[in-house]
Every structure is written in structure tokens, then in C-alpha cells.
Amino acid sequence: MNKRGFDNDLYLKKQSEMIMKRIGEFGGKLYLELGGKLFDDYHASRVLPGFEPDTKLQMLKQLADDVEVVIVINASDIESNKIRRDLGISYDADVLRLIDAYTGAGLYVGSVVLTQFANQPSAVAFKSKLEALGVKVFVHYPIEGYPYNVSLIVSDDGFGKNDYIETSRRLIIVTAPGPGSGKLATCLSQLYHENKRSIKAGYAKYETFPIWNIPLKHPINLAYEAATADLNDVNMIDPYHLEAYGVTTVNYNRDVEAFPVLNAIFEKIDGSSPYRSPTDMGVNMAGYGICDDEVCKKASKDEIIRRYYAAMVDVKQGRGKQTAVEKIVSLMNQAGISVDDRKVVAAALNRSEMTGGLPAVAIELPDGRILTGKTSSLLGASSAALLNSAKAVANLPEDLLMIAPSIIEPIQRLKVNVLKNRSPLLHLDETLIALSMSANTNPVAKKALEAIDKLKGCEAHSTVILSQVDVDVFRKLGINLTCEPVYQTKRLYHK
Secondary structure (H helix, E strand, O other): OOOOOEOHHHHHHHHHHHHHHHHHHHOOEEEEEEOOOOOOOHHHHHHOOOOOOOHHHHHHHHOHHHEEEEEEEEHHHHHOOOEEOOOOEEHHHHHHHHHHHHHHOOOEEEEEEEEOOOOOHHHHHHHHHHHHOOOOEEEOOOOOOOOOOHHHHOOOOOHHHOOOOOOOOOEEEEEOOOOOOOHHHHHHHHHHHHHHOOOOEEEEEEOOOOOOOOOOOOHHHHHHHHHOHHHOOOEEEOHHHHHHHOOOOEEEHHHHHHHHHHHHHHHHHHOOOOOOOHHHHEOOOHHHHEOOHHHHHHHHHHHHHHHHHHHHHHHHOOOOOHHHHHHHHHHHHHHOOOHHHOHHHHHHHHHHHHOOOOOEEEEEOOOOOEEEEEOOOOEOHHHHHHHHHHHHHOOOOOOOOOOOHHHHHHHHHHHHHHOOOOOOOEOHHHHHHHHHHHHOOOHHHHHHHHHHHHHOOOEEEEOOOOOHHHHHHHHHHOOEEEEOOOOOOOOOOOO
16 A cells, blocks of 8 residues: 555656647647546546646646636536536536636636536626626527538638637636536637637547556546546547557546547648647657556556446436446456455454444554444544544554543534534534544643544545545545445435
8 A cells, every 4th residue: 555656756747848849839829628626636646556636737837838727617507507426516516616726826727618508597697706806708609500510610601700819928827617518619710710819739538547648448547438438438449540650558438539630720821730640739748757656557457346336336426327337347457456455344243233233443554454433422434433433543452541431422412403403413624623622631632633644545435325524635645545335224315
């Protein structure tokens, strides 16, 4: 656990060089479609141990003087209140979060683009809100027959109807809260408008996965398929690259399927296409950063199993499809793994069985030990497991009391009597606050609190679906959590 398989510094160097090289090849402005997460890419950090979640952001900060960020959001996603699952916030709220994050990192955010805009009431309201906050907003409209009706798309009645996004830098990062937002169409629309204005501009794609220069069935690439199982993305050999260069590379089905149309659009806009394959369009150098392939293989297999549990929970909560679960099962078979390879699962289930079916949580420590926690009259299973694990990594005796009942009980009375919660048990955030209060007078509690950071990268499993509060705390602590697709109670409404 916590072994390094990825050289982050080498990756930063190679990635920056590649992007600057691509800008030079077009001799003007580059629209860089950014796939995945820019500064919170936890998937990449899990399957490529050593990859920092904000690696892409750090790379762009090195090029900050040339960078302008354009954030794209689909107006239909605003209208449907689409949620970003990993953060539990809506796509429109995430746009505001992204603007703050990029600006706080010293990057210039030029504008927001509303794609597929058809005067949806929520989208109109969001546009007004952004403009009131001083954010430039541009709108792009639906185009009938996109992306196949090339003659209409590349015309005054297609891209020509879209607002021209005013930009002032030479590297335009086109990003979004999530997939399906319209990043590619936004880039292509801009190429059309720049060409009309005789401004040299090009397009490239920056996506970490699939990694093009490792084998098709490498666990890293299988883990990407597991992560996008709900989108039904499939990794495949790029036939255009193989034909053009005689070299085998990996891409995914949507880019391969769309390439002939993209090529036709490039040719229609500029008279010729700069690319001979989907792989040519990419600038990703992540494959060159892998320094220990076995470590990355193990991490990727672990991630596939985690995605399996996440997909089952999504189905239970009515947010996912059984087909996604079935696809991940197929990927697990291809990788030669099963849920038995996740040691915390059996440990949590055994602890629950020993306590008469009460919820239990197991956490695997960096040294391989597995600590468990069960539900008690004072603490939930998550809190108990976390405290037990903190004691263990701090080398404290197992039976030491860290939080006195005199601290926990008033919090419980507040929850039940004043806040009218059904359960008096402390959530993880409340437990950590209680531990912090105890640390002022209890040296044992202080030592345990200081050891919490050592749990980053640990694995955890719960025998029931946890509250969003507990899930969020595990995520913030960097603990990789999975849950059985089972609710603790038979109630129909679960917070």
C-alpha cells in the first residue's frame, strides 16, 4: 500500500513540452479540450499511485501566462439539475466552484459557454446569475443532424449561429463539470469562427485515459472502462493510426467512431485536416510517467473492484443501471480479479455477523493490518472504525479511551432533542470534532488526531450504505470507501 508507480515530475515536464509543441505546430491559438478532472482527478491518483489529483492544474500553472479557461455547460443539464456524483453538487453549482478554483490558482477564466441553449428557464436564470457576477457568458445552439450533417454544421446556419467566444490568450483550455457538456463542439465552433476572421487556430485533446501507448487490456485501461461503465465507453485499437503509421495505439470508441466526421469538419473549415487518426489529436503523456508497472496494475485492479461496488450502490439508489454492473463484472473477469481480492470486504462482513447483523466497517492500514468498528450506543460503525484505526497507526493501546462519554452525550442530546434527528449516533464529522475537543486536555486524543493523516490511501468497506456525510469525510481523508448495496433500515426515505 502507498507504493509509487508514477513519476509525477517527469510527467509534468513531458506534458508541458508536448502542449507547447502543439501550439507551435498551429502557429497561433490552440483550443485544448480537457477531458476528466483538472484539479481533483482522484481516479488518476488511485490507478497511477504518485499522480497528484491536481497534477493537470500544476502543469497549466507553469503555462499560466498563455492560458485562458473556458468552462462549458450543457443548458439541458442545468434544466435537469444534473448532479456531479463525486461531489454531490449540481453541474451549475460546479461551474461556480470551478471558476473560483481556477481563479484561486492564478489561471484566467475568460468565460462560460451554455451549449444546446434553447431558452430553458433554468439556463436563462443561470445566465443572468453569471452575468450579474461579472462573468462573460456565450451561448451555442442545437444544430440539427450534429455531428453528421457536415454541410449544415460548417455554415452560417450551423456554427455560424453560435456566439463567437472572445479570447485573448493562445492556449484556450475548454473544460466542463462532466461528460456530455459539449466541449468538442465548442472547440470546433471556435475554429470555424477563427477561420472566418483569418486567425490561425488549432484543436487538440487532452485526456488522461485511456492511455494510448500501453496495451489495450492493461488494467489501467480496463479501470477507465469501469469508471465510464454508465457511458458504455469501450477501449479499442485505433484503426486509423494503425493504417497511417503501422503502430498500434489505444483509443476509445466514441473518438474512433467520430473521427471520419471530425476529419470532414476540419477539412470543411480549413481546407484540410491536420490529423490522420484520433490518437494524433491527443497530447496525453501519462504513459511516459509510469515508473512501476506492477504497482499501477495492482492499483488499477483495486479500482475496478471499487467501481463494481459503487455501481451496485447506484443501482440500489435508483441512480444507475444494471448494465453498468454487468459490464464491470466482465472487466473484473478480464483482469482476473474478484471481490475476494478486496480484503476489507470479508473483514467487515465477518464483524457484522459476529455482532448479530449490526452495521460494521473495516479499514486496511498501510501496514496491511485490518481494523474494524461496529455500531454502539455512542458511535456509528464508521466512527468506531476510524478511531480504532487512528489508535493503531498512532501505536496507542487498543483499550484507551480517547473521547469521554461526557463529551459525546451532550452532542447526542442536541441531535435528538433540539435538531430532531432520529439517531443519536455521531457521524464521522461530529466524531472528529469531538476528538478535536478532547485533544485539548487528553494527550491520547491529541496523538490519535495527529495520526489521522496517516490513513490517507487506506481501503475501507461498510456493510451498509453510509450517509452522505460519512462518505464525504472518508473522501476528504483520502480513504477509499466501498459499501454493500444494502440500507441499514427498511425505510423508503434515506438521507
